[in-house]
Amino acid sequence: MPVVRALTKVAKKALLAPGCGCQISAVAVRHVSFSPRQVTSASDASFHSVSFSETDHPKVLITGGLGQLGVGLAKLLRKRYGKNNVILSDIRKPPTHVFHSGPFIYSDILDYKNLREIVVNNRITWLVHYSALLSAVGEANVALARAVNITGLHNILDIAAEHGLRLFVPSTIGAFGPTSPRNPTPDLCVQRPRTIYGVSKVHAELMGEYYHHRYGLDFRCLRYPGIISADSQPGGGTTDYAVQIFHDAVKTGKFECNLKPDTRLPMMYIDDCLRATLEVMEAPAETLSMRTYNINAMSFTPDELVQEVQKQLPDLQVTYNIDAVRQGIADSWPMNFDDSNAQNDWGWKHEYDLPELVQTMLNFIGSESQIAHAN
């Protein structure tokens, strides 16, 4: 079956799925083979370039891949689809071990033509779009955050639509604001975030869903909680304290927390986050009643985290020096996340709660620091 016809069939099916805005299906299906961006070559203007057969391994490109999450995701996907089928990209220079662990390529998401060239030359079928400025660094540089998180996303959406890619874009607890229900926060509710990061992520959710309905783009999005990892550093967010505490506890026995002790936020261990990403990317389209899902694991305050860490390291000393910007952001975010739709639709279930998280983090960082001392 020619690819455009097949895609039209898929788009029709998607449009007829529950929650899909069926009343506009005739219009949307009629437009499914048009590219959202005017391109110079007529051959680029439809979904002809790459077709993804379910029996093949996907060919994956990860943007912003040198941040907290990208290297871990590449490792997981390479194990599953083969080393050369997953390309990491970023604008930074990769550390030696990352450079030697599989394909890496320079890609600035603000350079549309370069991005298109990478997708075409490498016959990319899945795109995981991780490039972003996070909440705290975004507030410190709004113009750059707007460019990377909004203009960059437009490039990604257009390239994904033109080349028939399956596109994953993460959203965040930061896509909610002070007028959202905070305990728990459901998938569908008021979203009026007060950070450029949150505004850009709501924009990404809405644009991705619009391209899905309008052009048949296979857009998939998870709203991540704050992610906690041992072997990668966070990139300037509000939830970073929950990673830093482990490093400081092991290395110095002292930790200065920049959020108030009773600030409750949803959090997740990185292995759960990356597995959820893989699972939603592999989920059959017909199981997805929505295209943007909350995912949840645990929820804790700095005080609760400190108490759990002190069960292992009783001498840990903690002081509080509140960062007004981060505290303001945290006070506007969800305290608990409702992920029942992800559980019901594609079987999401987290594995790590607070005790397992703390044990795993301390084991990892403790053994790393022993190795460092021995060398």
Ligand SMILES: NC(=O)C1=CN([C@@H]2O[C@H](COP(=O)(O)OP(=O)(O)OC[C@H]3O[C@@H](n4cnc5c(N)ncnc54)[C@H](O)[C@@H]3O)[C@@H](O)[C@H]2O)C=CC1
């Ligand atoms: N880490 C977390 O706790 C959470 C992360 N997320 C989302 O997951 C994604 C990945 O997050 P992290 O790895 O933590 O972010 P990060 O801040 O650690 O890494 C982002 C990467 O984007 C790259 N980048 C910046 N400008 C770029 C450009 N013009 N072109 C290409 N790359 C560019 C940076 O060099 C950096 O390596 C982001 O979209 C973030 O919003 C969502 C919720 C929680």
Ligand SMILES: CC(=O)[C@H](N)C(=O)O
């Ligand atoms: C929860 C996030 O999106 C991120 N970690 C941040 O704090 O900005």
